[in-house]
Amino acid sequence: MPNVSLRQRLLLYVPSGFLLFFFVFPLIALVVLSFWQTENYKIVRELTLNNYVTLATEGAYITFFLRSLMMAVGVSVTLVVMAWPIAYFIVRYGGRYRIILSLLLVIPFLSGEVLRLIALQGMLGPAGLVNGMLVRMGAAPLRLIMYSNVASFIAFIYLYLPLVVTTVYLSLINFDFRLAHAANACGANRFRVFTEVVWPLNLSGTLVGFMLAFIPTLSASLVPRFLGGPNGTLYGMSMSQQFGESGTWALGAAMGVVLFLFSALALAILSFGVDLRRTGFTGMGRQ
Amino acid sequence: MFDKKFTRRSILAAGTTAALTMPFIRPSWAAPDQVRALMWEAYLLPDQITAFEETNKVKFVPTFFDGNSEAYNKLRVGGSKEFDLVQADGFWPQLYYREKLLRTVDYAKVPNAGGYLPEFQAAAFDVLSEPEAGGKIGFPFCWGAYGITYDAGKVAPEKTETLECMFNADYSGMLSTSSRFEENIALAALLVTDRLGSRIKPRPDGKPFNPYVLTDEELTEIEKLLVQQKALLLTRYQDNPTLFQLLQSGAVVAATEFAQVFRQLLTAESQGAPAVDFRHALKMKEGGLGWVDTWLVTSGVEDGPKLDLCYNFIDIMISAPVMKKIGEVAGCSTTVDLRAISTEDERKLFLMDRSSEIADLFMFDQPSSPEKWERVWSNVQAA
Incomplete structure (x- = not known):
């Protein structure tokens, strides 16, 4: 059956080749570049650790990273807290409208991220809906939501909430609620049912949602650029500056490598630190 | 194709594929x-x-x-x-x-x-x-030019005769600059070198003063000045429509820009927008870009x-x-x-009628050391 074999191989080779060309090779190029230097918009091809030393010792880049990390943790935790009741409500009380309600979550993705950010800039800006109304009522505008880290935080929540709700929803929809009823019948109160049955058995879906918000927030450059204001520069924004205006690509590449390694580490900790079989993860088969 | 040796069919297929992809991999200079x-x-x-x-x-x-x-x-x-x-x-x-x-x-x-x-x-x-x-x-x-567009009703025109205007605490929270790091540093350089008096001294490169060629000492002072300025800024705008909105709404009263927003504001006024006395200062006493x-x-x-x-x-x-x-x-x-x-x-x-003023402005240039300038800008952003 040579044809079957060819088809099977093609199915494997085409996506593998795609990944190799557009993911692995650029990543290798990024790693190599991070060990070179840039000088007056020129690449100096001499191996050096200078970029990594700069990142480890210069306060500015450490600040950007810590700001991003705090933002990513804050945003992801908030999103999980917000997403759970929404997903739970849809699964438990959505009835025949569950599909429609879950599809509604996809609507924001029909427009581009930049468009959504510009809309949000209009909402939160000095002449936006919120502050415009406050000024009309004679109150002072809320400076907290104008070009600040709070504005960025709101934007991240707005951007990634549908993602996290969807993942928690997909987890809950596959959850056997008879287990919760059983726990309840055995005398557990609602809080115990949730903390000891529902939450742990949906932890894998929750973790996926957490990571889907955590990683893009950690590397975000558009949100702080549009909404962060003078004190809102995050790691991803600084990284994009290295590849754009300042032309210090080698330092930018080193920042990219650090970000990639940190994200991989965070994924590894969550993957290995959690017993997936006890968290409702069904992809490992029965053993 | 993977299991067999070359056949007429496989060569034909490869040839067709190559012919189809040629237009896309052909170097554009060949046209x-x-x-x-x-x-x-x-x-x-x-x-x-x-x-x-x-x-x-x-x-x-x-x-x-x-x-x-x-x-x-x-x-x-x-x-x-x-x-x-x-x-x-x-x-x-x-x-x-x-x-x-x-x-x-x-x-x-x-x-x-x-x-x-x-x-x-x-x-x-x-x-x-x-x-x-x-x-x-x-x-x-x-x-x-990279001058100052301002609302003359809120910022006295004589105040914009100096770059100090963009560092004036009286306008705290109502100032804005672009996010371009080169021009922010070069404009601050005009003020710093004027204060330090280093502009009139012999320059390290032996050439006349250029705000894009700066000493380490000057860069240190510029960094301090830009950090101070941060507290006075509402934002560093990313695009002209944002600055237009900020100036028109009155949230910003003075901003450094390329006079493009100034023109948009005047045009909007002529088309019925509320009248505001917007003006544009091309060159300040410390110089301009x-x-x-x-x-x-x-x-x-x-x-x-x-x-x-x-x-x-x-x-x-x-x-x-x-x-x-x-x-x-x-x-x-x-x-x-x-x-x-x-x-x-x-x-x-x-x-x-103001094109002669270009002769007195410092032309946009390449930073003397993009690496050092980037470090200054990062320090300002992180401060």
């Missing part, structure tokens, strides 16, 4: 029927491009960039064979020429070059002259039909009617004298 330009998107007029293509039976292929450093990188990476025309401002054309990315040009082949304002005519505008031989390396196009956009021909273009096409294109672009249209679309001042075909309002709006 003789194109004019390829590396340019600012704002200057692209679709009607003019179509007319140029139809008249000359060629395809115009534009590639856009967002900053001089990006254009420089594209030109260097692609080599001058990838582009026929390129745009640059300030002293960047000289850098390109030193790196042998440009060729000299002949103004006699471009009749509309006779229409330049006196400051931009071949003999007067040294920025585009070959350092040794004195030949010309490009054609001036649009010009502008200016730029002149240019059209340059790359060293990949040899004498002959391709060069003639390039001259033809530039001739169209700097013709009075096209320049007027570009001024309106891009919101910039032009180097061609349009006063005869402009109204009084247009003369005021496009600073047509």
Whole structure:
């Protein structure tokens, strides 16, 4: 059956080749570049650790990273807290409208991220809906939501909430609620049912949602650029500056490598630190 | 294909695939029927491009960039064979020429070059002259400054005579600057070197003072000044529409910008927006920054039909009617004298009677050390 074999191989080779060309090779190029230097918009091809030393010792880049990390943790935790009741409500009380309600979550993705950010800039800006109304009522505008880290935080929540709700929803929809009823019948109160049955058995879906918000927030450059204001520069924004205006690509590449390694580490900790079989993860088969 | 040796069918399939992919992997410099330009998107007029293509039976292929450093990188990476025309401002054309990315040009082949304002005519505008031989390396196009647009009802005009205006605590939370790090640092350099008095002392490079060539001591002071300024800023705007909204709403009363938003504000007012006394200060007592956009021909273009096409294109672009249209679309001042075909309002709006002021401005340039400047900017952002 040579044809079957060819088809099977093609199915494997085409996506593998795609990944190799557009993911692995650029990543290798990024790693190599991070060990070179840039000088007056020129690449100096001499191996050096200078970029990594700069990142480890210069306060500015450490600040950007810590700001991003705090933002990513804050945003992801908030999103999980917000997403759970929404997903739970849809699964438990959505009835025949569950599909429609879950599809509604996809609507924001029909427009581009930049468009959504510009809309949000209009909402939160000095002449936006919120502050415009406050000024009309004679109150002072809320400076907290104008070009600040709070504005960025709101934007991240707005951007990634549908993602996290969807993942928690997909987890809950596959959850056997008879287990919760059983726990309840055995005398557990609602809080115990949730903390000891529902939450742990949906932890894998929750973790996926957490990571889907955590990683893009950690590397975000558009949100702080549009909404962060003078004190809102995050790691991803600084990284994009290295590849754009300042032309210090080698330092930018080193920042990219650090970000990639940190994200991989965070994924590894969550993957290995959690017993997936006890968290409702069904992809490992029965053993 | 993986299990068998070469067969007629597999060779045929590979040949067909290669033939189909050839147009996509063929180097663009191999095409003789194109004019390829590396340019600012704002200057692209679709009607003019179509007319140029139809008249000359060629395809115009534009590639856009967002900053001089990006254009420089594209030109260097692609080599001058990838582009026929390129745009640059300030002293960047000289850098390109030193790196042998440009060729000299002949103004006699471009009749509309006779229409330049006196400051931009071949003999007067040294920025585009070959350092040794004195030949010309490009054609001036649009010009502008990085001045202060302000609401004169809230900021007294005399306050904007100095750059201190942008560091004045009286306007705390109502100031804005662009997010361009080069111009923020260079503008602060004018103030710092004026305060330190280091501008009039001999410079380390032995050349006259240039706010883009700074000492470490000056950079340290600039960093401190920009950190102080941060507390006074509402935001560093990313684009003109944002600044327009901020100024029009009154949230910002003074901002450094290219006078484009100033023009948009005046135009909006003439179209019925509430009247606000917006003004634009081109040059402050410490000095100002200016730029002149240019059209340059790359060293990949040899004498002959391709060069003639390039001259033809530039001739169209700097013709009075096209320049007027570009001024309106891009919101910039032009180097061609349009006063005869402009109204009084247009003369005021496009600073047509103030072109002589460009001579006193420091031209946009390449930072003396992009690495050091980047570090200063990062420190300011992190502070």
